[in-house]
Amino acid sequence: MRADYAQVFQNVDAVAKYTDVVYAPESYSTHVNARQRAFLRGLVHESFKGRRPVQHDFACGTGRAIRLLHGLVRECHGYDTSEAMLDSAREAGVYATLHTVAENGPVPAPATVDGPALVTMFRFLLNVPPEVRDRGIAFAAKALPDPDAGLLVIENHGNRQSLRHLAARRHAGKAWFSELAHTEVVEHLDAHGFDLVDARAFALSPDGAYRRGWSRPAARVVDDVTARVPGLWRWGTDVLYVARRR
Numbered sequence: 001m002r003a004d005y006a007q008v009f010q011n012v013d014a015v016a017k018y019t020d021v022v023y024a025p026e027s028y029s030t031h032v033n034a035r036q037r038a039f040l041r042g043l044v045h046e047s048f049k050g051r052r053p054v055q056h057d058f059a060c061g062t063g064r065a066i067r068l069l070h071g072l073v074r075e076c077h078g079y080d081t082s083e084a085m086l087d088s089a090r091e092a093g094v095y096a097t098l099h100t101v102a103e104n105g106p107v108p109a110p111a112t113v114d115g116p117a118l119v120t121m122f123r124f125l126l127n128v129p130p131e132v133r134d135r136g137i138a139f140a141a142k143a144l145p146d147p148d149a150g151l152l153v154i155e156n157h158g159n160r161q162s163l164r165h166l167a168a169r170r171h172a173g174k175a176w177f178s179e180l181a182h183t184e185v186v187e188h189l190d191a192h193g194f195d196l197v198d199a200r201a202f203a204l205s206p207d208g209a210y211r212r213g214w215s216r217p218a219a220r221v222v223d224d225v226t227a228r229v230p231g232l233w234r235w236g237t238d239v240l241y242v243a244r245r246r
C-alpha cells in the first residue's frame with residue numbers, strides 16, 4: 001500500500017497508463033469490468049425495485065464505475081482527489097457531477113442524501129493505508145445513514161486468498177503489489193456499522209493469465225463462469241462486496 005497514493009494519479013501519464021494499459025482491450029481488467037457491469041446492473045434492478053438510486057462514486061477516477069451504471073441511476077456524483085483523473089472522466093462524457101475532494105482531513109460530505117443511494121468505491125481500498133480506507137467508508141456511512149438508505153459496493157482487486165497470492169513473494173516490497181484480505185474489508189465495514197450482505201468474484205485467474213495468448217482463452221472461460229457462481233467469491237482475484245448499514 002502507498003502513503004502517497006493520491007499523488008500517484010495527479011499527472012496525465014498516470015491517467016494514460018490507467019486508460020490505455022490497465023484497461024486496454026482484452027486485458028484482465030477490461031474483462032473484469034465487463035463482468036462487473038452485468039452484476040452491478042442486476043443488483044440495482046433487484047435491490048432498488050424500480051426506485052432509481054443516486055450513485056455516489058468515491059475515488060471515481062476516470063468514471064469507470066459511473067459508466068457501469070449509466071442510465072440506471074437518478075443522479076450521479078463522482079468524488080476524487082485528482083483533477084487529471086476527473087478531466088479524463090469529463091472527456092469520456094460521464095453523466096455525473098464531479099467533485100474534487102481533499103486527500104485527507106475531514107470526511108467529505110456527499111452531495112445529497114435525498115432518496116435511495118448506491119455508494120461505489122472501486123479499486124481504492126487495496127493500495128491505501130488503513131486510515132484512508134476508513135475515511136472512504138466513513139464517507140459511505142454519511143451517504144447511507146440507515147439500513148433503508150441503500151447499498152455500498154466495494155471492490156477488492158487484490159484478494160489475499162486468491163491465486164494472485166502465489167506472486168506475493170516475488171513482488172515482496174514492491175509499492176504496486178498490495179494484498180487485501182476479506183477479513184480486513186469486513187473489519188473496516190463493521191467499524192462503520194456496515195454488514196456484508198453479498199459478495200461476488202469476477203475472476204479466479206490472476207492478470208498474468210490474460211497476457212499470454214495460450215492461457216487467455218481458458219482464463220476467460222473460467223472467469224466468465226466464476227462471475228455467475230455466487231459461492232466462489234472467497235477465492236476470487238477480484239471481488240465486489242455489497243454492504244448495508246445495520
Ligand SMILES: C[S@@+](CC[C@H](N)C(=O)[O-])C[C@H]1O[C@@H](n2cnc3c(N)ncnc32)[C@H](O)[C@@H]1O
Binds near residue numbers: 006059060065103123
Ligand atoms: C485506481 S484509481 C480507481 C478509479 C476508479 N474508481 C476505477 O475503479 O476505475 C484510484 C483513484 O483513487 C483516487 N484517490 C487516491 N487517493 C484518494 C483519496 N484520499 N480520496 C479520494 N480519492 C482518492 C485517485 O485519484 C484515483 O483516481
